[in-house]
Amino acid sequence: MESHRTLTRPLRPAAAAVLDPALVSALAGGAARAARLALAGPAVPEGDVPALAAGLGRSGLHELVEARFGDMGAVAGFALAVLAGTAERAAAGPLVWIASAAAMRAHGRLSARGLAAAGGDPGRLLSVAVARPVDGLWAVEEALRSGAVAAVAAELPEAGFTATRRLSLAVAAAGVPALLLLPHDRAGASAAASRWRVAAAPSAPDPHDRLAPGAARWRVTVVRARAAPWAAGRSCELEVGDATHALRVVDRLADRPAAARAGPAGRGLPALAGGSEEALRRRA
Numbered sequence: 001m002e003s004h005r006t007l008t009r010p011l012r013p014a015a016a017a018v019l020d021p022a023l024v025s026a027l028a029g030g031a032a033r034a035a036r037l038a039l040a041g042p043a044v045p046e047g048d049v050p051a052l053a054a055g056l057g058r059s060g061l062h063e064l065v066e067a068r069f070g071d072m073g074a075v076a077g078f079a080l081a082v083l084a085g086t087a088e089r090a091a092a093g094p095l096v097w098i099a100s101a102a103a104m105r106a107h108g109r110l111s112a113r114g115l116a117a118a119g120g121d122p123g124r125l126l127s128v129a130v131a132r133p134v135d136g137l138w139a140v141e142e143a144l145r146s147g148a149v150a151a152v153a154a155e156l157p158e159a160g161f162t163a164t165r166r167l168s169l170a171v172a173a174a175g176v177p178a179l180l181l182l183p184h185d186r187a188g189a190s191a192a193a194s195r196w197r198v199a200a201a202p203s204a205p206d207p208h209d210r211l212a213p214g215a216a217r218w219r220v221t222v223v224r225a226r227a228a229p230w231a232a233g234r235s236c237e238l239e240v241g242d243a244t245h246a247l248r249v250v251d252r253l254a255d256r257p258a259a260a261r262a263g264p265a266g267r268g269l270p271a272l273a274g275g276s277e278e279a280l281r282r283r284a
Contacts, residue, residue: 049236050249052194052228053220056179057086057151060193061164061171066184067199067221072107072155074200077114078218079153079179081240081247084120086151086177093150093176094126096143100136103155103181104129117216118240124150137163140178144170153179158186165191194225201237201250215239217250 056062064075083095097110112122126149130136136156143152144167159167159180168191171178180192197220204214217239222231237250 049220049222049231049234050238050247052222052225052231053196053236053238054085054247055227056194056196057082057177059171059175059177061168061178061180061191063159063164063180063182063186063190063192063195065182065186065195065197065223067197067219069184071184071199072103072181074218075181075198076107076110076155077118077200077216078198078220078238079181080114080120081118081216081218082177082179083151083153084115084118084240085246087120087124093124093148095120095124096126096128096139096149096152098128098130098136098139098143098152098154098156100133100156101129101131102133102157107155133157133159137167140167140180141170144174144176144178147174149174149176151177151179153181155181157183159190161189161191168192193227195223197221197223204239204250 064079066072066075083097087095095115099110110125110127112125115125116122128139128143130139133156136154137159140152140154143149159182164180167178167180186195199219201217201219203217206212206214217237219235219237221235222228222233225231238247239250240246241248
């Protein structure tokens with residue numbers, strides 16, 4: 001009984017006075033900074049937009065917006081590439097893809113082949129269809145709070161500041177990334193860590209046929225980023241690496257033919273196998 005009274009006895013004011021007020025203030029400040037870091041994401045060296053893009057699949061709530069009307073296919077492909085990179089790092093848990101009925105009517109349903117093309121495992125993709133946008137926001141929050149997912153992405157027509165604030169807090173608590181795919185007219189305040197505009201870029205050349213389209217590429221532009229205010233308005237082109245399946249900057253020099261010979265009237269024609277160059281000259 002004595003031990004019970006000792007444990008439940010209120011703390012005397014004198015005991016609290018032994019803590020240095022400066023230490024208490026420093027601890028509180030550190031907690032506040034940690035909370036801001038969880039919401040904004042880790043700092044990125046100035047000028048390194050690709051590193052900022054690589055962080056999309058690590059933590060935080062991020063908005064991926066159509067660069068213009070009709071770019072949602074590019075946005076979805078880019079989101080799948082981000083999720084595939086997340087799956088490479090995450091030990092377990094599904095990749096949850098949520099779509100509203102309006103989004104599915106406008107853009108169609110997600111194909112797991114897109115995740116496979118980006119190097120991800122379609123077996124880890126969990127697709128969720130919702131009737132209303134508010135149901136989509138609820139599903140995102142519930143998935144994050146479950147603690148059982150590796151990442152969440154949602155195609156939604158809109159997401160207000162209050163909703164993104166709730167999702168940002170849920171993302172920070174879960175420690176996994178969440179992506180909101182939004183239409184081209186997205187504007188206004190948001191609590192998301194970053195907002196990007198995404199468009200399709202000319203694809204990589206096919207390694208077996210340089211006249212055929214190759215792997216997908218995207219041109220991404222930073223609208224805003226809490227962890228990198230300097231990045232607003234900056235763009236870069238990204239693709240998925242063949243070996244690592246991670247997003248990387250497009251190397252335009254690698255797209256050029258290995259050799260070229262001068263054609264008639266000073267025109268440069270690529271050196272093609274099987275006498276194709278001579279055939280091109282005859283048709284010219």
